[in-house]
Amino acid sequence: MTSETGVEATAGAKHRATGRPMSTGRAGDRIFSGAARGSGIFVLALMAAIAVFLIWKAIPALQKNEASFLTTEEWNPNAIPPKFGIAQLAFGTVVSSFLALLIAAPVAIGIALFISFYAPRKLTGLLGYVVDLLAAVPSIVYGLWGLYFLSQHMEGVSKILNTLLGWIPFFGGSPGKNSIFTASVVLAIMILPIISSISREVFLQVPQANVEAAQALGATRWETIRMAVLPYGRSGMIGASMLGLGRAMGETIAVAMVLTFVPGINIHLLEDGGATFASNIANSFAEAGETGRGALIASGLVLFVITLVVNMAARAVVARRKEFV
């Protein structure tokens, strides 16, 4: 581009007054842009490296597999011949995570709304802190709590659900303590803080002008939230939920502790049993042979892909109404 005076603003050009190089050519700028670009490339390279590693380790085991990897429910990679498939794991992972999200998202957003708009000023700091503290509890502690406390008390809840909603297949069967449902509740509590604190951040971003616009129209507090806050925070809340979902899918030890392994897909979510990718890896890795490890890595690869797909789907949802935000 040529400016009016004919000085070209290209790299290496000199500033008219100071005679120093124009900003684009300064060392600091070059270092900074190089560092930023390098970080970006590094992240992509890291992702690619993880994918390559998983594929490379998985292929030998997959070649030895006598069963269909995607549709088989049993997991016996150490048997001769090895037979394993991810159907049950995928089912357990996806169902428990979505169920956890279904439980956690409304509660978390409710907490965030309460802290941001309803709680007395003095309480907001404390409440936010307590919710964030939930994220600091190690997952092994959630596992212990889920196993020794929650599962004992979930039995009653499960039975009530079973009696009331037993006609829906998901709530049918004979309710147990260590079910996918119990695991979902533990997961829900674990992902609550991340969804809640991101939603709270999003609500803080809502322009005061929009809030006042709603108030000046005579909107009550709830109407103001519905008019100005929730639509504005929509993509942020979806993003927060997806992060929560990602965490739920990858959560290992708490789920592994709560679930009792029973082979086979069981759509009665209140019954004992179920397994997820991560819990299966945690439970089987120690005793796995070479094929077993390869098989577990292959299952990890599938988890990786599912997480990617979920994230991409979330982005698509967020982008769909981009025109409006």
Added chain:
Amino acid sequence: MAKRIEVSGLHAYYGGVHAIEDISMTVEPRSVTAFIGPSGCGKSTFLRTLNRMHEVIPNARVQGKVMLDDEDLYGKDVDPVAVRRVVGMVFQRPNPFPTMSIYDNVAAGLKLNGVRRKGQLDEIVEESLKGANLWNEVKDRLSKPGAGLSGGQQQRLCIARAIAVKPQVLLMDEPCSALDPISTLAIEDLIAKLKSLYTIVIVTHNMQQAARVSDRTAFFNIAGTGQPGKLIEIDETSKIFTNPEQKATEDYITGRFG
């Protein structure tokens, strides 16, 4: 639809800060009243006490009486939300809801008031946009986002949104300060047109604007930093700009300020 506002002995506070002191005035219906005065003199604060928007700021409070015809806006069992439904407001910066279409922005207040029928909504939206001199520019893109309009159009959209609910009073807080001269002219024309229907109060920093659009002008001032703002005088606009009672007013409007 237009009502008279009578303010007596009004004080407003932000926490411990006394923002405006002992204001009494009458705002006539179907006319434009302009508030002028230096920055920080409490014009906007006073404006916001007229629809009880002042108190949405934490720790802000108001003392005194604001009568809208014969109803006390600060009466014991008056709901501020109900007050805001009859006293509309247009802000300094255009603030259409960014997630809503042009149509939905105008319909927002109607929906709050329980208007749900599509036909009725369509009718009022069209009428309000025409009222705000915006209809011709947006009639083909009502479903597009309101935030995609130019600044001046956005401000007229906000006016359409405010008049859609047929308020008794329309408060405007420096509605043109973020706009270019042409958009400003469009808004001023609109104010002249709207005053036959509404009681309009406008805060402005532009004295020519006050002189152009208003019937009566109120001059506010502060004695010094940290002092509460006061109403110096209110009178016919022509009188304020030619022969004000107070010296402070004359100094301000002639630019010999301070």
